[in-house]
Amino acid sequence: MGSSIKWLLALGAGVAAGWALRSLSDTSEGAGVKLLEIGIKTKNRIADWAAVERERLDDMLAEAQANIATESAAAERPRRATQTAHKRTVRTAGHERATKTNATSLS
Numbered sequence: 001m002g003s004s005i006k007w008l009l010a011l012g013a014g015v016a017a018g019w020a021l022r023s024l025s026d027t028s029e030g031a032g033v034k035l036l037e038i039g040i041k042t043k044n045r046i047a048d049w050a051a052v053e054r055e056r057l058d059d060m061l062a063e064a065q066a067n068i069a070t071e072s073a074a075a076e077r078p079r080r081a082t083q084t085a086h087k088r089t090v091r092t093a094g095h096e097r098a099t100k101t102n103a104t105s106l107s
Contacts, residue, residue, distance in 0.1 A: 022031075
């Protein structure tokens, strides 16, 4: 007797589901159109979400590149200053050597 009750409940659930599906549209074609409409709306929502996420990713990449450029520029400044000071020292020392050589050759 338990199996016949389950069978009646399954039949009732099937009739209710069919009735609900049929009430969504007037014809079976209308049901297909409704399903396509739901699919298109879902696709559009996903495309909008993907566009927002793509913008966020582009912003994060631009910020990371800007940070790298800033760090590189900050690291380059002291090195340039050191190189310039070294060049000045070498030029000055070379000038002093040349001056001493010229002074000794003149005497």
